[in-house]
Amino acid sequence: MARGQGEGRSSTVPAALPEPVALLVGTLGPDRVLTDPDLVASYRFDRSNDPSAGWPLAVVRATSAEDVRRTLQWASAHRVPVVPRGAGTSLAGGSVAVQGGVVLSLERMRAITIDRLAGVAICQPGALNVEVKRAAAAEGLWYPPDPSSFEICSIGGNVATNAGGTCCVKYGVTTDYVLGLEVVLADGRLLRLGGRTVKDVAGYDLKRLFVGSEGTLGVVTEVTLRLRPQPPPAVTMVASFADVADAGRAVSALTATLRPSALELMDQVSVRAVEAQLRMGLDTTAGALLLGRSDAGGDRGQRELEQMVACCRAEGALEVFWTADEEEGEQFMAARRQAIPAVERLGRVLIEDVGVPLPKVAELVSGVAAIGEAHETTIATIGHAGDGNFHPLVVFDPLDPQATERAQRAFGAVMDLAQQLGGTITGEHGVGTLKRPWLPRQVGPEVLGIQRQLKQLFDPLGILNPGKAL
Ligand SMILES: Cc1cc2nc3c(=O)[nH]c(=O)nc-3n(C[C@H](O)[C@H](O)[C@H](O)COP(=O)(O)OP(=O)(O)OC[C@H]3O[C@@H](n4cnc5c(N)ncnc54)[C@H](O)[C@@H]3O)c2cc1C
Structure with a gap:
């Protein structure tokens, strides 16, 4: 980097x-x-x-x-x-x-100012997500969106990709926190959109157009983010399942009745990769692990925990463990965040970011496993399960042309599956260069045409991040 x-x-x-x-x-x-x-x-x-x-x-x-x-x-x-x-x-x-x-x-533009009374952070784009969180915490406030890369990614990048993360199942994604933006257009004009006001419906909400625009419409030079009070300490549950499809069914059952503060899935390949690195005693024999959290606090938190445990047991969980110890719970979340770097040690990785409606989670995760088998390719599946957003990690040896070709076909098959299930080719990472071939089918010709007209309006010479997103 x-x-x-x-x-x-x-x-x-x-x-x-x-x-x-x-x-x-x-x-x-x-x-x-x-x-x-x-x-x-x-x-x-x-x-x-x-x-x-x-x-x-x-x-x-x-x-x-x-x-x-x-x-x-x-x-x-x-x-x-x-x-x-x-x-x-x-x-x-x-x-x-x-x-x-x-x-x-933008890495040198790192200033952060907290306006405690307004409950906002005013950040330059190069500030890391973790730096915003720390600055907010110093004033007793909280910035929720927490991509697993939160210690190494910038807030400008988060805005440009509309980044998600583990707590987004309950607290929403980056766009839900953006109150204001300063953006420079391709011709050098500087726009100020929104500000510190919580509610503002004066004219079209252009700032939302820039959120998730992947650097193709303008360059974000300042962000005003809404902050929240810190939530109570979380209780954490870890459930193991014989099969990833059982874990998928538990996700659908659980999210139909409850909004946990995190609900993450790791399949056996990813658990084994993380365990090989961290050696923390994860169950490497299980087909999948589900990590669930409640930060409701008090009796309500206890009830939510019991509900999560009951849902997992009803869907055939082999074992369910829970802890009210924040540090221990955080260790499990850290293990989940380590999954991408751990799987990257197994070979070159093509990283998916598919999303499906919540009732389709089991079909997606079992379908991904079947794609891995059919293409004789290792696929490790992790995901923000409570959002229906999964990252199947397609592993291959780049020196083996046949394995590389099988991996590329598997990569495409996973996105085809997500689309067949009424889902999306990207839930939080963006289209970038890698998912462009799947975008036309994802959004359809009319929507693609309007997106191109918008691009033409903001960047008529096509100089901003060409070859990305559209
Ligand atoms: C281990 C790991 C785990 C991850 N986990 C998550 C996760 O849980 N959730 C998630 O959403 N993502 C995750 N990511 C992906 C990545 O961290 C996010 O997409 C993040 O938002 C990118 O931020 P960045 O500062 O690195 O942006 P970059 O990679 O530098 O840029 C990303 C995009 O934003 C544009 N951009 C960057 N800054 C600006 C700006 N100031 N103005 C306009 N455009 C700009 C770029 O042109 C590019 O299109 C993960 C990545 C890794 C490596």
Whole structure:
């Protein structure tokens, strides 16, 4: 990941920079523009490892909205593609570099101000999610959205992808917290949308259009986020099942009657991968584990816990364990968050992000297992089960062409299955580069046409993150 790389190295302008890049360096100053190929190389990829990443001409490390404005004005004048980049943790190829373009990194814009009385955080886009959480907690407040990458991803990236996470089943996703945005358009115009007001219906809600737009409509330079009071400590349940489909049925039963504060699933492959890394005594013989939490507190929390346990037992849970110890509960959540890095140790991974209506969860997870068998490919399934949002992780050996081809077919088959079940190809990671082939069928020609018209309106020259999302 690029964050922090290049710090302390002087950035000099090579003699033979292409003329437009020399102009950019002249406009912003050499401390804000990296052109050294070794440094530029570290901004080419994101966590999707999409091999289609191009070589950028330069990397702008903006320190202010004014830097962003000037970069976009320059890019419009010279027709240079711009890839906005937060922390580069995209799993969809959203922040991979474009050949001959410029990467616009927001990693140095990290300021956070808490307005306690208004109950909001005003953040620059490069602030990490965890930094926003900490700043809010210092004032007795809470910023809920918690992608499993919350310690390494930026709030600007969260807004641009409309990131979800483990507590979103009860508390909603990023868009539910965005009260205001400052956005710079492709031509350098700066828009201020919304603000610190809780309710605001003056005109079309353009800020929601930018949330989830994957850096294709504008660059977010400030975000105003709504905060909440801290919830009571959570109780945590872990249930093991012989089969992933049983766990899937428990999810549907549970969410039909209850809104837990987290409901996460790990199948056997992912449990084994995490256990091999963390050695914390997870049940590696079970077909799947379900982690459920209630932060309702007091008697209500106890009732919710009993309801979760009853649902799991009714669907054939082998064992159910629960704890009111926050630290112990957090260890199980940390194990779940470790699943992607742990499975990545098994080979190259294609990461899915499918979502289905809650009654279809069992069909999805058992269908994914069947796809793995049919394609002779290992698929580890984890997911924000309470949202019906799953990340089947298709594992393969990139040096084996046949295994690679089988994995790619399995990857497509999982998205086809989600669509057949009335679901979506992406619940929270975005379309990026990796899911583009499936988008037309997902949204249909009319919707795609309107999306393209919107893109044309905001970015007529098509310089913002081309080849992504649409
Ligand atoms: C181990 C792991 C676990 C993860 N778990 C989750 C999870 O639980 N839930 C979830 O939703 N995601 C998850 N992710 C994916 C990723 O962390 C999120 O998509 C995150 O929101 C990306 O933030 P980022 O700062 O890294 O953005 P980047 O990767 O830098 O960019 C992502 C997209 O946002 C755009 N962008 C970034 N900043 C801006 C800006 N300021 N203005 C305009 N566009 C911008 C980029 O162009 C790109 O399209 C996980 C990733 C990893 C590696």
